[in-house]
Amino acid sequence: MTSRLLMPVRADRTRGGAVPEAPAAAEVAGSTRPTAILDLGDPLVRALTARVRSESEARGAVTDRARLQVAHGIIAATVRPVYSVEDLRRVSRTLRLGRGSCSQRMAALEAVARSLGVPTRVRGLLVDGHFWYPRFPKLRRFVPEEVVLAWPEFRLDGTWVPIAELFTGQAPPEQGGGSGGGFTNSGPETLFEAVARTGVDWDAPAACAGTAPCDLSAHLRTDLGRFTSRDELFARHGQTLCLPARTLALLRLARRSLGPAGLGRPHAPDPAP
Numbered sequence: 168m169t170s171r172l173l174m175p176v177r178a179d180r181t182r183g184g185a186v187p188e189a190p191a192a193a194e195v196a197g198s199t200r201p202t203a204i205l206d207l208g209d210p211l212v213r214a215l216t217a218r219v220r221s222e223s224e225a226r227g228a229v230t231d232r233a234r235l236q237v238a239h240g241i242i243a244a245t246v247r248p249v250y251s252v253e254d255l256r257r258v259s260r261t262l263r264l265g266r267g268s269c270s271q272r273m274a275a276l277e278a279v280a281r282s283l284g285v286p287t288r289v290r291g292l293l294v295d296g297h298f299w300y301p302r303f304p305k306l307r308r309f310v311p312e313e314v315v316l317a318w319p320e321f322r323l324d325g326t327w328v329p330i331a332e333l334f335t336g337q338a339p340p341e342q343g344g345g346s347g348g349g350f351t352n353s354g355p356e357t358l359f360e361a362v363a364r365t366g367v368d369w370d371a372p373a374a375c376a377g378t379a380p381c382d383l384s385a386h387l388r389t390d391l392g393r394f395t396s397r398d399e400l401f402a403r404h405g406q407t408l409c410l411p412a413r414t415l416a417l418l419r420l421a422r423r424s425l426g427p428a429g430l431g432r433p434h435a436p437d438p439a440p
Contacts, residue, residue, distance in 0.1 A: 195393040197288035197322055198281070202398040205278040209259035215241070215275070216282040231285050232323050235333055238279040239363060246272050248357050254317070254397070254406045269357040270317060273330060274397060277319050286322040290329070291315065291391030291400045292369060298352060298386040313388055315404055317397040318369070331367040350383070 201207040219238040223229075228237050246261060251268035258278040261267035267275070277287045294314045319330045350361040361367055369387045394400040 195288050195395060197286035197320070197327075198395050199284055199286050200281070202396045204255060204257055204274055204398050205281060205396065206257045206259050207278055207282050209257070211259045211262040212278050212282065215262060216279050219279055219283070231280075231283065231321075232328070232333060234283060235276065235280055235285065235321060235323075236363075238276055239333065239359075242272050242275050242279075243360055243363070246275060248272070248355070248359065252406070254315070254401050269359045272357075272359045273317070273319050276330070277397070280321055288320050288322075288327070288393050288395055289317040289397045289400055290320060290393050291404060292318050292387060293389035293391060295386045295388050298383075315391075315401070315406065317394075317400050319397075320393070331362045334363045 206212060219234060219241060223234045223237045228234050247266040249266045251271060254270060256271055258275045261271045261275055280287050294316050296312045296314060320327045349365055350367055367383060369383050391404055
C-alpha cells in the first residue's frame with residue numbers, strides 16, 4: 168500500500184480531481200535560459216560544461232546529440248546516485264555534493280544542454296508509487312501514492328527528443344551500467360543510467376507495448392503536459408512530498424546510496440537543501 172499522508176495538499180489528479188490544463192506540446196518552445204534550478208552561471212556548472220566541450224572535441228563528438236551523450240557519461244561517472252526528495256535543488260549544489268537523485272542528475276544534463284545552446288523542456292509525469300516498491304521493500308507504507316517526475320526533452324535538429332532517445336540504437340555498455348534487459352527499478356541502476364543502455368518509454372508505442380522491457384506505461388497515472396522548465400512544472404504541481412516529509416526523508420532515505428557497491432550502501436546524509 169502507498170501513502171498519501173506525506174504528500175502536499177493538492178488536486179487529486181487520479182480520482183477525478185481537477186487537473187490544471189497544460190499547454191499543448193507544440194506550444195511549449197523550451198528555452199536555453201538559466202532558472203533557479205538550472206543555475207547556468209555557477210562556476211561548477213560552467214566547469215562541467217567546459218569539460219563536456221573538451222572531451223567532446225577529443226572524442227570527435229561534433230553534434231549536439233553526441234555532446235549530450237558525453238555529458239551524460241561524465242555526470243553518471245562523477246555524480247554518485249543517491250536517494251533524494253528535493254526536486255528544487257540547484258544543479259550547482261548537486262555538483263558540489265557530488266551526489267544526487269535520478270531527477271537531480273537529469274537536471275544537471277539539462278543545465279549542460281542549455282549551456283551548449285540546446286533548448287530543453289520537461290514533460291511532467293505523475294507516476295504510480297508502486298513503481299518504487301522494489302527500492303523500498305520494508306518501507307512501502309511510506310512510499311507516496313504518486314510521484315511527480317520531470318522527464319527532460321532536448322531540441323535536436325528541429326525535433327524534441329526525450330532523454331530516453333538520446334542513445335537510440337547505441338546503448339554503450341560503459342555508460343549504461345547494466346547488462347541487457349529492461350529497467351526494473353530494483354538494483355543499483357537508476358533511470359538516469361538506464362536510458363543509455365535500454366529503451367524507456369512511458370507511452371507504450373506498438374514496438375514497445377505489453378511485456379517489452381522498455382514499456383513503463385502501466386506505471387503512468389497522468390501526463391501533466393510539457394513545461395518550459397522543471398521549475399515551472401514544480402511551481403504548478405508541487406513537489407512529491409510536503410516540506411516536513413521531505414525533511415524527514417532527507418535524514419533517512421538520503422543515507423542510502425545507489426552507488427557501485429550496490430543498493431542500500433549507507434553514507435553521510437545530505438545537508439539541509
